[in-house]
Amino acid sequence: QKEVEQDPGPLSVPEGAIVSLNCTYSNSAFQYFMWYRQYSRKGPELLMYTYSSGNKEDGRFTAQVDKSSKYISLFIRDSQPSDSATYLCAMNRFQKLVFGTGTRLLVSP
Amino acid sequence: DADVTQTPRNRITKTGKRIMLECSQTKGHDRMYWYRQDPGLGLRLIYYSFDVKDINKGEISDGYSVSRQAQAKFSLSLESAIPNQTALYFCATSVLAGGQETQYFGPGTRLLVL
Numbered sequence A: 001q002k003e004v005e006q007d008p009g010p011l012s013v014p015e016g017a018i019v020s021l022n023c024t025y026s027n028s029a030f031q032y033f034m035w036y037r038q039y040s041r042k043g044p045e046l047l048m049y050t051y052s053s054g055n056k057e058d059g060r061f062t063a064q065v066d067k068s069s070k071y072i073s074l075f076i077r078d079s080q081p082s083d084s085a086t087y088l089c090a091m092n093r094f095q096k097l098v099f100g101t102g103t104r105l106l107v108s109p
Numbered sequence B: 001d002a003d004v005t006q007t008p009r010n011r012i013t014k015t016g017k018r019i020m021l022e023c024s025q026t027k028g029h030d031r032m033y034w035y036r037q038d039p040g041l042g043l044r045l046i047y048y049s050f051d052v053k054d055i056n057k058g059e060i061s062d063g064y065s066v067s068r069q070a071q072a073k074f075s076l077s078l079e080s081a082i083p084n085q086t087a088l089y090f091c092a093t094s095v096l097a098g099g100q101e102t103q104y105f106g107p108g109t110r111l112l113v114l
Helices: none
Strands: A004-006 A011-014 A019-025 A033-038 A045-050 A054-058 A061-066 A071-076 A085-093 A096-099 A103-108 B004-007 B010-013 B019-025 B031-038 B042-049 B064-070 B073-078 B087-097 B100-105 B109-113
Touching: A004 A085, A011 A019, A019 A085, A019 A103, A033 A061, A045 A054, A045 A061, A045 A071, A045 B100, A071 A085, A096 B042, B004 B087, B010 B019, B019 B031, B019 B087, B019 B109, B031 B064, B031 B073, B042 B064, B042 B073, B073 B087
Parallel strands: A011 A103, B010 B109
Antiparallel strands: A004 A019, A019 A071, A033 A045, A033 A085, A054 A061, A061 A071, A085 A096, A085 A103, B004 B019, B019 B073, B031 B042, B031 B087, B064 B073, B087 B100, B087 B109
């Protein structure tokens, strides 16, 4: 069993939709949770970072962590075609990051 | 200019050849990493270095070696390339602040081993 599970998608939505991206994890030692966005032919870039359970909002993006369920989510409101990318969750353990496989998101105009 | 650069961006090589992928950074970070990315497997850590004299194996180091020539440079070598090393390779740097580590990735090197 992988430490971090993420549905690879693709997830196709129309412009303006609310998008929900999710990861589950098995190791309760994970302390920090991140979401990276990766455009085609580019390296991943940090989008959101959270530490505690609960929600963290940044513009159209909301990161949610539920440590009791070992479940994290990224919500995108009013999705735009420019949000089309692969979204990777990541969690730290012993000063190294463990990444999910990434979910490919396609937002159509 | 990009903070983390990788050369070459694309490379085709043959089985058995030795190749080197190079990474340079201008962010002044001590920590550097090499990952490979494969469809369905995500990013997997090959090697990492927390400073110039520190080299550590990641989860998939077999068949690879690294050299940390300076704080700003971290190169990855495939001593004898094989087809299952065909992948997208990323270099990353990181800084640890307030318990949070943020990694910054280069643009990647696409490697094809025939």
